[in-house]
Amino acid sequence: MKKLLKLGSLLIMTALLFGACGKKERSATTGWKYNDQKWGGFEKKDYAGQVNGPNLVLVQGGTFTMGMTDQDVIYEWNAIPRRVTVSSFYMDETEVSNIDYREYLYWTRKVFSESYPEVYLNALPDTLVWREELSFNEPFVETYLRHPSYDNYPVVGVSWIQANEYCKWRTDRVNEMILVEKGILNMNTEQKDEDNFNTESYLVGQYQGDVRKNLPDLQTGGERPVRFEDGILLPSYRLPTEAEWEYAALALVGNQPTNDERISDRRLYPWNGNTVRFQQRNKYQGQILANFKRGRGDYMGMAGKLNDQAHIPAPVRTYMPNDYGLYHMAGNVNEWTMDLYRPLTSTTLRGVDDQDLNPFRGNKFQTKVLDENGAPVEKDSLGRIRYRYVEDDEAATRENYKRGQVYNYLDGDKESYVLYDYGKTTLISDKSRVIKGGSWADRAWWLSPGARRFKEEDKADRSVGFRCAMTRTGGPTGNEDAGGNHFKVKQKKVKRRYK
Numbered sequence: 001m002k003k004l005l006k007l008g009s010l011l012i013m014t015a016l017l018f019g020a021c022g023k024k025e026r027s028a029t030t031g032w033k034y035n036d037q038k039w040g041g042f043e044k045k046d047y048a049g050q051v052n053g054p055n056l057v058l059v060q061g062g063t064f065t066m067g068m069t070d071q072d073v074i075y076e077w078n079a080i081p082r083r084v085t086v087s088s089f090y091m092d093e094t095e096v097s098n099i100d101y102r103e104y105l106y107w108t109r110k111v112f113s114e115s116y117p118e119v120y121l122n123a124l125p126d127t128l129v130w131r132e133e134l135s136f137n138e139p140f141v142e143t144y145l146r147h148p149s150y151d152n153y154p155v156v157g158v159s160w161i162q163a164n165e166y167c168k169w170r171t172d173r174v175n176e177m178i179l180v181e182k183g184i185l186n187m188n189t190e191q192k193d194e195d196n197f198n199t200e201s202y203l204v205g206q207y208q209g210d211v212r213k214n215l216p217d218l219q220t221g222g223e224r225p226v227r228f229e230d231g232i233l234l235p236s237y238r239l240p241t242e243a244e245w246e247y248a249a250l251a252l253v254g255n256q257p258t259n260d261e262r263i264s265d266r267r268l269y270p271w272n273g274n275t276v277r278f279q280q281r282n283k284y285q286g287q288i289l290a291n292f293k294r295g296r297g298d299y300m301g302m303a304g305k306l307n308d309q310a311h312i313p314a315p316v317r318t319y320m321p322n323d324y325g326l327y328h329m330a331g332n333v334n335e336w337t338m339d340l341y342r343p344l345t346s347t348t349l350r351g352v353d354d355q356d357l358n359p360f361r362g363n364k365f366q367t368k369v370l371d372e373n374g375a376p377v378e379k380d381s382l383g384r385i386r387y388r389y390v391e392d393d394e395a396a397t398r399e400n401y402k403r404g405q406v407y408n409y410l411d412g413d414k415e416s417y418v419l420y421d422y423g424k425t426t427l428i429s430d431k432s433r434v435i436k437g438g439s440w441a442d443r444a445w446w447l448s449p450g451a452r453r454f455k456e457e458d459k460a461d462r463s464v465g466f467r468c469a470m471t472r473t474g475g476p477t478g479n480e481d482a483g484g485n486h487f488k489v490k491q492k493k494v495k496r497r498y499k
Contacts, residue, residue: 037221045230053174065083066247089469090470091467097155098144197383203228240468241360242339270449312440333437333440432456
């Protein structure tokens with residue numbers, strides 16, 4: 001009898017379990033079932049949150065004082081302190097290395113060299129940046145980029161334009177690998193010309209690839225490719241904005257000893273203290289914390305007791321990372337940011353409040369080129385979706401922006417009474433991009449995250465490299481808060497009138 005009761009209870013529990021699993025979640029506004037072909041097949045994903053792309057670290061956003069924290073010894077006043085907030089984002093743990101960039105060159109040459117050799121040639125770093133009239137640096141011209149001894153050193157001689165092209169390529173290769181690892185596409189190493197995986201072309205149906213098994217289509221009962229709404233593909237890799245870079249370099253999260261908002265945000269460097277040496281009393285005490293030029297003619301100290309172990313850039317995973325786990329946010333190489341350079345980072349002096357959430361100068365708005373049916377026109381010869389710049393007359397009807405290109409908004413336009421007459425009265429132009437961080441060839445003053453300089457976007461230097469960033473979608477604290485819930489509230493169960 002007891003055995004029969006146990007068996008009956010087990011059967012009831014199994015039935016309840018399968019019954020519960022078989023129930024479809026319903027819309028809170030219409031009552032229609034999600035993920036059910038009989039109810040139209042509208043899909044709602046059980047989304048765990050954005051995953052970390054290769055080499056990326058989550059930088060939890062917040063408020064900080066952006067601008068100079070050290071004495072302005074050169075009296076430029078180009079980094080006026082102001083309080084802003086940066087949204088959470090991802091940042092490369094390290095600078096992009098020579099081996100990383102050579103992988104990009106290899107792929108570009110393999111895919112485009114037969115029909116479009118200029119694509120590969122335009123991607124090549126300028127190795128001649130190592131030359132000096134009165135220095136014997138010629139060996140670096142031949143060895144620094146390609147010799148295996150320098151594989152893990154940061155790539156240099158790359159312009160801002162080239163760095164952006166690398167970001168586009170990396171986005172597509174990472175997303176392609178995601179689809180391969182999920183069993184949706186087969187690996188295809190024979191891509192040529194426009195027939196190569198491009199994230200946007202794939203999402204709009206202009207690239208199919210070697211399909212292994214697509215996702216089930218709950219609307220038709222068949223199969224379909226991945227959509228943007230599936231949350232499988234990652235956002236684009238890109239250069240960080242100046243605000244993001246500075247925020248990540250300061251790493252103020254390390255100054256929060258308790259779970260409250262009492263944070264000291266007055267760091268001179270990406271570490272605490274006013275010295276470039278490690279201060280805690282342990283085996284690292286007194287060691288140099290960054291790769292920089294200590295004084296005239298002193299790039300690495302004396303033989304037998306080298307201070308920073310590097311006469312040129314050092315490998316990308318050397319020295320101590322900051323409190324976000326990011327290496328070389330001071331020294332080694334200066335790094336490109338997205339921003340267009342303007343001397344005044346704040347317009348408050350002219351009576352106009354700056355944007356204090358994700359500040360950025362450099363917007364040149366784009367939109368897809370569409371056909372008469374509103375669909376993207378055929379992709380270009382490199383396999384990319386075509387874009388055009390937004391015209392001013394299109395933006396004029398809007399309330400949130402009035403111009404298609406806002407490089408000079410309130411700083412260089414007629415409203416600001418400032419003109420950047422490049423080559424006559426200034427070296428600042430609409431191609432000047434902000435570089436940050438200081439380098440192996442700079443003094444310690446440039447290691448401060450608030451310090452800023454500029455370089456023309458089509459120029460390169462032996463002391464300038466870059467790292468990539470990525471937008472964080474969803475909750476700012478990571479995937480444990482993927483739904484963006486700040487407070488966990490227990491909701492009462494409501495009886496439905498339907499089954």
